[in-house]
Amino acid sequence: MSAWSIGGRPMLRTASPEALAARDPLGMASFPLVPFSNRIADARFDWAGQSHAITRNFAPEPHAIHGIGWTSHWSVREADDQRVVLTLDHRGDARWPFAFAAEQIVELTPDTLTVTLTACNLEAFDVPLACGHHPYFPAACARLRFAAERRWPPDARMLPGDPVEIADREVDFAVAERALDCAFSGWDGAATIAWPDTALRIDSDVDHAVVYTPAGAPHFCFEPVAHLPNRLSVIVAPGASHRATMRLIAQPANVGA
Template identity: 45%
Template sequence: MVLPELVSIVCGDNISAICPALGGSIIGWSVGEQEMLRRADADAIASGDPLAMASFPLVPFSNRIGNAQFIWKGREIQITPNFAPEPHAIHGTGWKQAWTIAERSDAYCVLELQHDADARWPWPFEATQRFTLSAGMLELKLIAINLSDEPAPLAFGHHPYFDMDGAHVTFTAARVLMSGEDAMPYEAITPNGEFDFSTDSKVAGRSIDHCYAGWDGKTRIHWTGRQLALEITADMEAAVVYVPKDGSAFCFEPVPHVNNALNLPGELPTMPIVAPGEYFTATILLKAVNA
């Protein structure tokens, strides 16, 4: 079994591994003896599937664009669906492209991706992920520059997976977007019942694949019987929560816009629009703390 190259960064007992070839994904992150993300094993890496990694980038958009189409400045844009059998486009393009190593040191790694306009996304952009380890922390600095000659939609989030066994989550958000069988949001409501995580809440047993809007940028995850908890902070106003009914891992994804934002222009937070040569930037900080 020949595996793609992994890049390890280390700061004391804080260790992370990254795979540029598999969508610039994080393979794992541990502090001491505790895994803080769901680690991708050798079989997962060999599969080449970013959905089996610990986390992967969401650029130039998050989650789904309904039926892989939208109207932009009066013209209909059709992009390539990439998640069969769904008719939608999902998670952008960066997770299915190889990234290159731009910088690297013991506790720091920078990956870059150049996207040329094509059927997957009609505007060129350059994306950068900066991974930095410090005491108990993993910082993700996400940067995307619009290389087209017109203002273009351009966003950048991340898609981390966490072990569901014994997991409890706490966060607040103003609204949760309810979605139908087609996975498209149709109504925003105040979180309630299984969608409410405003107090310490067990994750397992729920069935959720929804976007939360008006997230305050702070989330805490802890696991029964484990020494370390996790604090997530980000300068983004939305988050996607994915809890499969019978799965072993769940997702809490900091993102800058609601699902299907390009077809829901009035729903906050909207899709970022970036001028030619300008940047979209975001920072996600994952911090291990005593439980």
């Protein structure tokens, strides 16, 4: 996704011409996370008694990151001014060993953007398979609020360290004042971003989130995801699916005050 604005006001980061020309997902407004989110340590994991090495795709880190959907070619199944359906058929390769079929549905109303990402297990056995979203939001004068049970500060290798209980479950801070790259568990599926001129509600059906607020950057991320980094904890049976919906709802500025 390259942009989303309401009345000329960007609600997501707008991709630059350079990012569009390069087809660089790290320069877009949002990209899909499937079949896992964040990092898998050293691009290796064990499953059903077998060790799997997958492609390292985020040099110079030794890890695999964000799954394969963000760098894959998706086919357009249908498209009009209000709704787009994209599909991805993955048969298993060095990037990810298990076959799955994924679908993105992007829907617009005058004040809402909804992205529904679904992945179906095409194997004849249980596999780890999860969906999530990686949106970028304008950082200038932004305030982020949400509720969660625990935060998981990263260690020196950018993998989750020991969890920290959030006493009152409330996370509330000005984005410019705190540099984070941290996972949260026990998220209640709702968050608010407030700017001086508008606000945005984020609703999702997953219960984890990753917050990335790089110091001095013009953007930040609040990522609805289904599991912690380096934890392939969402298991899907043959023929079954996992789904993650992200709904962004523009609201008056005083909603986030």
